[in-house]
Amino acid sequence: MTELRRDLAIISDWIKPNCRILDLGCGNGTLLKHLRDTRGVNGYGLEIDTDKIITCLNNNINVIQTDLDAGLSVFDSDSFDYIVMSQTLQAIYRPDLLIEEMLRVGREGIVTFPNFGHWKARLHIALGGHMPVYGAISYEWYNTPNIHLCTLSDFEKLCKDKGIKILQREVVTTEHKSSIAMRVLPNLLGELALYRFTKK
Amino acid sequence: MPDSIPTDSIGIVSPSVQKFTTPLALDCGRELKEYELIYETYGELNTDKSNAVLICHALSSDHHAAGYHSMEDKKPGWWDNCIGPGKPIDTNRFFVISLNNLGGCSGSTGPITINPDTGKPYGPDFPIVTVKDWVRSQARLADVLGIDQFAAVIGGSLGGMQALQWAIDFPDRLRHSVIIAAAPLLSTQNIAFNDVARQAIMTDPEFHAGHYYEHNTIPKHGLMIARMLGHITYLSDDAMRGKFGRELREGKLNYNFDIEFQVESYLRYQGELFINRFDANTYLLMTKALDYFDPAADYDDDLSKALANIKSKSLIISFTSDWRFSPERSLEIVKALHDNDKDFSYIEVEAEQGHDAFLMKIPYYMDTFSAYMANVK
Numbered sequence: 001m002t003e004l005r006r007d008l009a010i011i012s013d014w015i016k017p018n019c020r021i022l023d024l025g026c027g028n029g030t031l032l033k034h035l036r037d038t039r040g041v042n043g044y045g046l047e048i049d050t051d052k053i054i055t056c057l058n059n060n061i062n063v064i065q066t067d068l069d070a071g072l073s074v075f076d077s078d079s080f081d082y083i084v085m086s087q088t089l090q091a092i093y094r095p096d097l098l099i100e101e102m103l104r105v106g107r108e109g110i111v112t113f114p115n116f117g118h119w120k121a122r123l124h125i126a127l128g129g130h131m132p133v134y135g136a137i138s139y140e141w142y143n144t145p146n147i148h149l150c151t152l153s154d155f156e157k158l159c160k161d162k163g164i165k166i167l168q169r170e171v172v173t174t175e176h177k178s179s180i181a182m183r184v185l186p187n188l189l190g191e192l193a194l195y196r197f198t199k200k
Numbered sequence: 201m202p203d204s205i206p207t208d209s210i211g212i213v214s215p216s217v218q219k220f221t222t223p224l225a226l227d228c229g230r231e232l233k234e235y236e237l238i239y240e241t242y243g244e245l246n247t248d249k250s251n252a253v254l255i256c257h258a259l260s261s262d263h264h265a266a267g268y269h270s271m272e273d274k275k276p277g278w279w280d281n282c283i284g285p286g287k288p289i290d291t292n293r294f295f296v297i298s299l300n301n302l303g304g305c306s307g308s309t310g311p312i313t314i315n316p317d318t319g320k321p322y323g324p325d326f327p328i329v330t331v332k333d334w335v336r337s338q339a340r341l342a343d344v345l346g347i348d349q350f351a352a353v354i355g356g357s358l359g360g361m362q363a364l365q366w367a368i369d370f371p372d373r374l375r376h377s378v379i380i381a382a383a384p385l386l387s388t389q390n391i392a393f394n395d396v397a398r399q400a401i402m403t404d405p406e407f408h409a410g411h412y413y414e415h416n417t418i419p420k421h422g423l424m425i426a427r428m429l430g431h432i433t434y435l436s437d438d439a440m441r442g443k444f445g446r447e448l449r450e451g452k453l454n455y456n457f458d459i460e461f462q463v464e465s466y467l468r469y470q471g472e473l474f475i476n477r478f479d480a481n482t483y484l485l486m487t488k489a490l491d492y493f494d495p496a497a498d499y500d501d502d503l504s505k506a507l508a509n510i511k512s513k514s515l516i517i518s519f520t521s522d523w524r525f526s527p528e529r530s531l532e533i534v535k536a537l538h539d540n541d542k543d544f545s546y547i548e549v550e551a552e553q554g555h556d557a558f559l560m561k562i563p564y565y566m567d568t569f570s571a572y573m574a575n576v577k
Contacts, residue, residue: 057571
């Protein structure tokens with residue numbers, strides 16, 4: 001098996017074996033396949049991209065074709081241990097509502113997103129005077145799917161406002177590396193943020 | 201007529217008939233003392249008999265799902281798009297069984313069959329059969345063929361309902377169920393459409409309370425209207441507009457009640473084709489089987505409870521423009537499967553063809569269907 005992307009490896013470590021998860025925007029099903037094969041975790045992936053859905057089926061992953069912006073109404077409350085959303089939050093029409101939905105349907109939520117507070121993003125705007133285009137957010141402003149970019153501080157404020165308790169936080173670079181400096185100045189040095197959270 | 205058999209076709213096929221002499225008890229309280237089922241098979245059964253796939257047909261189709269009966273055939277079987285070498289239901293890997301259901305008019309025992317008790321066709325006296333009855337009769341055919349467990353039971357529309365019923369009634373006898381363009385039960389609107397179709401047939405003066413065979417006639421106007429109505433519900437508004445628009449057959453309005461718009465011509469043509477191949481009493485029975493289908497009814501009207509004991513993995517497929525059995529109806533099945541933490545995938549195919557899309561070669565449909573079937577072992 002090829003080595004798992006660093007952010008997915010961190011998520012895997014956060015998830016207890018033999019539980020049920022729902023992976024929002026599951027892509028090719030890489031995380032679900034890894035969790036199924038190594039930790040006995042079962043669940044479903046939600047995806048809208050047709051090519052990725054075909055790959056999921058090829059990988060024998062349970063995939064449900066759906067638009068996350070339509071919500072999770074098909075799922076009953078508290079039906080999963082974890083709801084995971086990896087690098088999808090920023091492309092959602094109303095991230096605040098979807099996070100609420102995540103904690104309705106699951107016991108804990110895990111999200112990862114590109115940190116708009118990273119020094120590169122700040123430099124692009126402050127000195128370049130243009131929208132940042134690099135690494136995890138390598139789109140032009142007019143064609144980006146990332147309509148709700150935020151910083152670590154922004155996300156943590158949203159959690160505070162909504163009474164959500166953050167259980168764990170990690171930051172990594174787009175090469176999915178982690179360092180001590182990043183732990184000291186996560187909002188400046190972390191390119192990708194990872195959070196595990198629950199209802200208070 | 202095909203000039204030559206396409207390389208991805210199963211080729212020339214011929215049906216077999218299996219006679220059953222053990223009475224079959226039916227949901228309606230009556231029984232069939234003896235009956236025959238006509239079926240076709242495609243591909244080879246492997247030595248441990250583990251690669252069998254059962255195809256369940258929809259309202260007006262039959263056992264001839266793939267290949268050609270002769271070089272004179274204009275068209276292959278009704279699901280040739282999906283069954284054949286290298287197709288989603290790959291006959292290089294699977295042994296495919298496709299039968300005509302009880303009550304049908306293509307060779308299995310039905311209203312046009314001679315009733316051994318009277319020496320006359322059953323006609324309207326043929327008992328009402330349900331999806332559960334069909335599933336029981338199909339299981340008996342599997343017994344005869346030595347198949348303990350199907351690799352998959354697959355169907356679209358009313359066929360998908362049979363696949364769902366299979367998963368519920370015989371959880372140990374299938375590993376996968378593929379339920380396409382179906383619903384867990386009919387909506388009020390669906391039942392209403394079916395009743396209009398039945399009324400069209402039953403009020404035709406040639407119907408003779410179902411005994412039209414004895415009068416050497418058929419209720420062709422009624423059957424034709426029933427088919428025309430059905431056809432409207434199989435197509436989407438967009439598909440009809442795309443195909444016919446408001447095009448006039450003669451290019452001008454004639455201010456009379458003859459066929460003027462192309463869509464009228466098309467529907468009547470479809471209706472006429474149908475009366476030559478389908479029996480009106482069978483049509484009545486099939487619509488009733490649809491109306492009665494409600495597997496949750498045996499489980500306190502709770503579909504989640506009905507699916508609690510299924511063991512098969514499932515693939516559910518719906519089509520965006522299908523308003524007969526819309527994606528929302530498939531999602532009811534999805535929800536019940538998820539309530540029970542069952543393994544399944546759900547695909548919603550973007551398609552403008554309406555309910556009929558399940559018969560068509562839509563690339564994304566074929567790709568997802570094939571990808572799922574590749575993992576059916």
